[in-house]
Amino acid sequence: MKSVEAWMQKLGDRAPIGTFERMIEVCESQAADGGGKRIVLACAEDAKLIEAMELARERDIVSPILVGNSSGIEGAARSVSVNLDAYEVVDVPDYQAALKESVDMLVRNDADILMRGAVPAVDFLKAVLARRHELGIPGLLTQVSCLEIPDYHKMLLMSDAAVVIKPTLQQKKEIIINAISVANALGIALPKVALMAAVEVVNPAMEVTRENAIISKMGDRGQIRGALIDGPLSLDVAAFRSAAELKGVKGEVAGDADILIVNKIEEGNILYKSLIRFAHAQTGSVLVGSHKPMIITSRVEVQNNELHSIALASLLHTFYNRRPTEAA
């Protein structure tokens, strides 16, 4: 906890990061302090991702390493007018071999962040999990999405909308722990975690409410640390004080959630898409659970989603390494 506080202090103004623009500025200043990240794009023959890499490089957040078929990479870069002079390109024509080499770079500590390129998510995860021990993956790898919503008063985190189909209780616990670390990296010392449901009462006939009651009590007992955890809560009660008051729901989480935990991938996906498409949320997502952050952006079109994801992964990497603490 102490190093978390030291980290918060190092963030500068001690206020949690509330926008992606601010997140990028923090990353820039950390990079300027010698903390620039080496990011490897596995199977890099993808124009859109190279474009995102270039945006992140121009903002001085990362030094990119592109692994894959070099002629394919060059073609993709040309198609989006990116000059590869400042890039390290590693020519590995076979895509399985390129994937393996990318993961190896992380294991060898030749890179800080791994990003999925032109390779199916299933293959990517398989290659990563094959090196589970060396990459420091004790449990689940889970996706944490960070949302900047025009109508919400702070960054809202959400998990898991992309990896775990229907988590068990143990998996839900790991999902929460992973999300807490991202909240910490944003400068939220004690995040408020809302466990999503359709109601606030524990209804024995509703599995989700039973599960969320159990997880809440785990939180009370200190079995999940570093957060205030409460549920079952529905979205409006979790996020809006007026709804919490109307329904008479007390507690520190209701009306002011930092993290929303969903119960199934469909629930997460529908909330994520709804916030992007209808509420114009900006997003960035990171795969959490290993020593080094990873990125598996999807093809969903969201403005600067990839750039934000790179910044988020970079921030998280610095947080893991407590560089500010070491330097202090």
Place this chain on the structure above:
Amino acid sequence: MKSVEAWMQKLGDRAPIGTFERMIEVCESQAADGGGKRIVLACAEDAKLIEAMELARERDIVSPILVGNSSGIEGAARSVSVNLDAYEVVDVPDYQAALKESVDMLVRNDADILMRGAVPAVDFLKAVLARRHELGIPGLLTQVSCLEIPDYHKMLLMSDAAVVIKPTLQQKKEIIINAISVANALGIALPKVALMAAVEVVNPAMEVTRENAIISKMGDRGQIRGALIDGPLSLDVAAFRSAAELKGVKGEVAGDADILIVNKIEEGNILYKSLIRFAHAQTGSVLVGSHKPMIITSRVEVQNNELHSIALASLLHTFYNRRPTEAA
């Protein structure tokens, strides 16, 4: 189908109803043609609902009947400055008796629409289902929500976010059939029904995608009529042409859904709340599955939700009775 078409024609301009304001206008003109609805508010001692009733009465959509403790009703009305001169007030002090009398009015055809007042939803549903046969409830009663979203090009229906916790295949079929009738009442002859999932592929490991594939095929085989049904579809692919194109999903539903069918109450609730709270959707909801529409609005604060629900129920009642066809 023929009577549906006659109904569409009667709607006037043959274009589906795209806003709640237009819906209210259609209800007004139907009421002016002698189709004004008698709505009974069961356990009417509720200021907010009496206020909504007054709005609907002022717009000439309904003639309200207030059943319950008359002194409680008068007090509630006074607190929101509603003059009860134009109301029928039926004094039934005991709340269970008031509930029973309200349902009886529907059965006796002394009323067209039933609305839940100051009584728990569970008790309300129990009282209604006790008269299942007389009220013409062959299967499920399900909630259909109608959403007017600033960024969507038409009314979007959604079901079920309020009644069925986790529908079986048979129940999902009934949910769809009930939603289709509401789409028809809005003037959509052949609604496009999207079955929600987190992905578009049928992944044998994901139960929801298996279920949705089965339901889609039921649609293809004519086992659910009067709609184009497709799924699994994620929200963005269901509702946005650009997302459907990006993911290469063909078919008539993708990118242009009229109805979203969710898989669990949590999924529906989170989508509904997200659209209301973060995307500023206007809503109205109706309980479908009986001969006569019912309304069980929740305490969620949405501008004019109750008025819209009354208009929707009124429109649906007229559609069920095919009054335009009879008059033709």
